[in-house]
Amino acid sequence: xxxxxxxxxxxxxxxxxxxxxxxxxxxxxxxxxxxxxxxxxxxxxxxxxxxxxxxxxxxxxxxxxxxxxxxxxxxxxxxxxxxxxxxxxxxxxxxxxxxxxxxxxxxxxxxxxxxxxxxxxxxxxxxxxxxxxxxxxxxxxxxxxxxxxxxxxxxxxxxxxxxxxxxxxxxxxxxxxxxxx
Numbered sequence: 001x002x003x004x005x006x007x008x009x010x011x012x013x014x015x016x017x018x019x020x021x022x023x024x025x026x027x028x029x030x031x032x033x034x035x036x037x038x039x040x041x042x043x044x045x046x047x048x049x050x051x052x053x054x055x056x057x058x059x060x061x062x063x064x065x066x067x068x069x070x071x072x073x074x075x076x077x078x079x080x081x082x083x084x085x086x087x088x089x090x091x092x093x094x095x096x097x098x099x100x101x102x103x104x105x106x107x108x109x110x111x112x113x114x115x116x117x118x119x120x121x122x123x124x125x126x127x128x129x130x131x132x133x134x135x136x137x138x139x140x141x142x143x144x145x146x147x148x149x150x151x152x153x154x155x156x157x158x159x160x161x162x163x164x165x166x167x168x169x170x171x172x173x174x175x176x177x178x179x180x181x
Contacts, residue, residue: 006108007054008115011043011062015052018059026098030134030157034076041079042066042095049092049119053099053112061099063112065120065128068093071148071162073131076155091164092120094130113143121167129164137161 011019020036027033043050046066053061066080067089074080074095094116099109120128131153132140141147144165151162 005056006060006111008051008112009054010047011050011052015059015062016040019052019062022059022062022098022100023096025101027133032076032133032157038076038079039064039096042074045080048123049116051112051115051119053108055103055108059100060103061108061112062096063094063098063116064096065092065094065116067091067125068129070127070129070164071151073129073153073156073162090124090126092116092123092125092128092167094128110143117167125167127164127166129162131156132161132163133157133159135159137163 016036016039019039023039024033042064049065049067051063052059053063066074068074068091069089070091072089072091073093094113097109097112097116099112117128128145130140130145132145132147133156137147137159140163145163146165148162148164153160153162
């Protein structure tokens with residue numbers, strides 16, 4: 001554990017009640033809450049890229065990210081299906097990142113994002129994508145994500161914007177080529 005009592009770790013079975021509660025509080029008002037089974041299916045699809053943030057002995061945030069082809073994203077109406085292809089996309093989709101209300105404003109979301117970015121780079125992902133919801137595009141733009149206005153993410157709300165950025169590792173490579181829509 002770090003000196004400030006903050007720790008980022010992999011998700012365990014005991015974390016799902018807290019994750020589902022945080023997700024509901026963050027997304028229910030937007031009509032985007034998926035429920036525990038769908039959330040868990042996303043984490044089960046890529047447990048090595050999904051994390052919980054603890055402050056002291058309490059869960060204070062989480063991130064769910066899973067491999068998806070560029071410009072692809074999870075269907076909020078369905079649980080994640082097991083991958084049928086052995087092809088490993090070089091894009092990691094940041095599906096969900098939440099910090100509990102009582103812990104916001106302390107930089108914990110940025111710590112989760114930094115951890116995810118380092119993990120993505122070390123696992124060979126060139127890009128991280130996400131869908132900005134609830135008019136959060138400026139927040140993500142300030143963190144280096146670029147919007148693709150030609151992509152209209154179905155099921156994520158009227159103002160949803162598909163965005164992506166290079167991982168820290170891929171910015172060091174000279175052979176990276178990102179397709180444009």
